[in-house]
Amino acid sequence: MVAARMGQWLNLLVCALILLKADGFNVGITYVENAVVKGAVCLDGSPPAYHFDKGFGAGINNWLVHIEGGGWCNNVTTCLERKKTRLGSSKQMVKVVAFSGMLSNKQKFNPDFYNWNRIKVRYCDGASFTGDVEAVNPANNLHFRGARVFQAVMEDLMAKGMKNAQNAVLSGCSAGGLTSILHCDNFRALFPVGTKVKCFADAGYFINAKDVSGASHIEQFYAQVVATHGSAKHLPASCTSRLSPGLCFFPQYMARQITTPLFIINAAYDSWQIKNILAPGVADPHGTWHSCKLDINNCSPTQLQTMQSNFQKPLRCIVFYLFI
Secondary structure: OHHHHHHHHHHHHHHHHHHOOOOOEEEEEEEOHHHHHHOOOOOOOOOOEEEEEOOOHHHOOEEEEEEOOOOOOOOHHHHHHHHOOOOOOHHHOOOEEEEOHHHOOOOOOOOOOOOOEEEEEOOOOOOOOOOOOOOOOOOOOOOOOHHHHHHHHHHHHHHOOHHHOOEEEEEEEOHHHHHHHHOHHHHHOOOOOOOEEEEEEEOOOOOOOOOOOOOOHHHHHHHHHHHHHOOHHHOOHHHHOOOOHHHHHOHHHHHHHOOOOEEEEOOOOOHHHHHHHHOOHHHOOOOOOHHHHHOHHHOOHHHHHHHHHHHHHHHHHHHHHHHO
16 A cells, blocks of 8 residues: 555656646646535535636637646545545645646747646546545545536636637646546537547556456456446446446546547556556565566566566557557
């Protein structure tokens, strides 16, 4: 559990470093207060939030919506832990965040999107914005409402001008990258036929592979996430009509049915997936993979072959979606 949590935070750090560069500038937080009456709330019942920097010039009618990452919670215990942090409560979120990288407003750092409307949606539901459970247990006061949060935030942005978009991109990193895949066609459906819409997932292609002990660790974990959050009805029907809902959290089973242009970027040796899917601590009690997980240069030829045999075939799908 500790190793998995550490891996989650390291993954967040990688995503943050992609965005946080010397060109960063601070953008204040916006709370979607009217979402509360719709039950569209974070794990603790607080309103969802995002950061918004308005477009200008030729980009005034173009929109980039970036979804924050941060892993998942798969049961009441892990969701209660998350509820006390910024990943489960907007009360714990900082009031300003630095916009940089693809969110920068400087042309030399961000030539494609610098003058677009740029939004960072904060992640506070723990299920890549798919959950929707009506009942709230008063004993823990956990709200599993991620799908409602996604809808409420999009409605708020549409009211602020996104409905007039000429171009719109849904992006995300890590769990946010998975969100951009799972919600890609839903995002497309918000706009008129004439709007150009695309989705972009950075490090969000999580793979269903057995761990080094032969157990289906990540498959069981995702099944628990989906069951806890009531995600099934908000996963693509093209997948859930064929497979169990937990499997539809994996892009390898559902991405081919997405009709909106989808661009996926993922490292062939994704350190988070190696540490948490292929060789989690529970599957490596003797620490055989410890050194390898710290630095790929420490991996033995056998370990490298194990990585390749487990991830090679699914990663071919990534190349397909990058160039289709």
